[in-house]
Amino acid sequence: MRRLLPTTVRARATAGAVLVVAAALTLASFALLGLLEANLTRNAERDAARQAETIARLAASGDLDRMRPNLHGVEFFQVVNARGRVLRAYPNLAGEFPLAPVPPRPGRESQTWKAGPLGGEHRQRVVQVTTQTPQGMVTVFVGTSLRDVDAADDTTAAALAVGGPLLLATVALVTWRVTGRALGPVEAIRAEVAGISDRDLHRRVPVPPTHDEVARLAQTMNTTLDRLESAGIRQRRFIADASHELRSPITVLRTQLEVALAVRDPELWPELIGGALQDIERLQQLCSDLLLLARIDAAQPMAPGRLDLGAVVRDAVEARHGDRVPVRAELAGGIAVRGSELWLARVVTNLLDNAQRFAVRRVDLTLGVCGGPGGRTAVLEVTDDGPGIPPGDRERVFERFTRLDDARSRDHGGAGLGLAIARDLAAHHGGTLTAEDSPRGARLVVRLPVAEGGEPSPEVPADGVRGR
Template sequence: MADRVRRPRVPPRLRRLLPRSVRARATFAATAVVTLALGGSSAALLAVLHANLLRTARDSAVEQAGKVVELASREHLPSVLAPHGGSSVWVLDASGKLVAVTPDLLVRPVAAPPLPNPPLPNPPGPNPPGPSAPGPDRSLPQLPPDEKPLLVGARLHDRRQQVITMSVSGPDGPLTVHAAASLRDVEAAGDTTGTALAVGVPVLVLLVAAVTWRVTGRALRPVEAIRAEVAEITGHDLHRRVPVPHTGDEVARLAVTVNATLDRLEDAGLRQRRFIADASHELRSPIAVLRTQLEVALAHPDPELWPELLADALEDTVRLQDLAADLLLLARLDAADPVAVELLDPAALFAAALAARTADRVPVTAELADGAEVLGNRTWLTRLLTNLVDNAQRYAATRVEVRLAVRGPDVVLEVRDDGPGIPAADRERVFERFTRLDDARSRELGGAGLGLAIARDLAGHHGGTLAAEPARTGARLVARLPRAGSAD
């Protein structure tokens, strides 16, 4: 897609600057997140603090101006207003003459110097800047000449003030009331808070980085121990296991999983070595017999003995061929190679396979239920039945029974015989490769101990199971295969 959003690639130079270890990346990420969070919180805190202090100063000025307005609306104002709330107040009449001030705007000069600025006219708008002080000819009313005060103009022009202007009409005529609240406390509080944050935020960020570095190191220490142990394990010492920490967290579960994997690898290695040894032994016996027969034929070139020798050699050759075919099938099953599957009717499939068995030692009776369908491979399912019946034929005394039934979501195949049966302690061991409960009889009947092992693997590849279950007499082998469509 042309409009697909592509992830930006990190330049190689910048990639080299990024931390590589998990510990460093975790510390960097935690530090960056805390830095951004604290930086944003600090900026928001300073903004909220400044806004609150400004609102408090404005409310103070509004309150002080309101009291003066209320007083001026009822009576004549005194020349010196009573201080309240820390706000400076001055009152001008319609001509701009100063009528009243708060004491903080008055001084007692030794000589009456001229004021630096002429008086300002009544400023328009709700919040004009503070007016300049009146000229030297403007004196506060109701004060004796020797007590004439001087209005400090510089104080009124201080920019660090919140000025409120109100108008009122009263006994003194129309008046304009100005109230100014100092913002020095606001700036001082902001400076103090900013300094505290400038010192505290870096310290807190460094503390978070140090704690994250230490905690991450302690958390990853078992991972490093697991890695080091796994790195030293080779194919010859699969018995070794990684240490499992007593934390019960993800690292402990990782160690348990690694040990379980090593258990399976060790078991697979043991099975492989045992399989190779058993296969070598099984192949060596018929090859040795076949060689002996050929050597006898060469040593005694009697044409009358050749038919018997050739028959024995052919029998051993067939045994070798069957064994090689079984080994190849086991190798294919172990490799889990994909095979073609189709929807099959096991009743018809098994009926055809049993009908083709014309040389069985004991008769086989079949009871096959219709209406069962499985998804599988025709050749492998036929081989599953054949191996189970062949095993029963080796040990049966008078009969072999084959039953096929549908039980819930499973198609159940049972093969029974009236032979000596399978002891309870050996019901699982019989499915191991090259296992014979009666070794002499199995060799006499041509068994290599692979039939049941192959049958269980075939059932497993079809999503089913094969087990030796209890029976009153003889052996009872039960294969359960999932019925097609049962998952729906």
């Protein structure tokens, strides 16, 4: 049975439409035939009943002999007394036996005979009226032919038998063509997507000009392909940049080790080994940053734990006493957010590292709250008195492995991942990190949604990441 079922949407839609129309047509046909026969039979019965009641009134008044033998619309009639004797009959029933036993009580009954006293192939509707007369109880039988009813039934049934299949064929053809036209763009989309590989993500599916669900599907598919293409470009760029950043310290490290192996003077070994250790530390830092980026990309949404953002920022600032450039902090209290204490501390650390790397004499950090239509927002600002960030580069500085001209020297440290990590961590907490206007130096602003209600509680990272 499963093999006999249609397998395509087009075939299933056509079969469904045909079945629905066939069921509706069948019900309508039976209803039409029933109503038609009921109306015509009722009309025939009304004529027969009128004639039967007329004859019964004549019999009750003793004027039965005055009845005319020719009655309009009547096939036959017969008047029978209580003893079963035929008192009067239509000429075509002269000499016939009584049509039926005489009913015991006065009244009127109607019934349809498939074979009447006159024979023939048509049914007959018979009305019998029993009444009291001066000569006793008599019964009047009046019958009329249902040939018009049978003819109408036959004609209607023949018309339905011919027109029904034609209608179903028309429905099937129209549904098949309309469904084919509607699904044509879907098949074009499927064929185009089937031909897209990871090497040609620039291809897009055709968008039909119908502005319907299929067009919206095509637009959504193209948007998805845009994201896939962008992700592929970022991935290839990330791999290339990571390879480049790893190759340089590895090359320097190998050179230092080769020199240390070639030098025979033990007094030079500490200097060579110290340089090698610095390159190893740089490699470790770069690998830790890459691992953190991978964990951020694969991390689940933050657990609903609450924490005191002011305490997190305060701990990060106090851990930097003795740095080359001091950090002046102004922190508002009672600001609770939801997220990872470890990762939010990393956001603050990366922003302070970036500010101290380019600051001349001071770094300012402020933490406050501002209100908005969507609720209160925690605002963390880090500013320095360095060269600042040109307006055209305020988005590029958050790209991975991006270093501006003044930051290209590796003596300053960093591989261009600090701000990228900070922005990804802020976005993972439902916030933003932007570079904004400042009268001096650079100004980086983090905005995080405030967790309203309750007290901040220590948070345990849901992903189990404890550190690098």
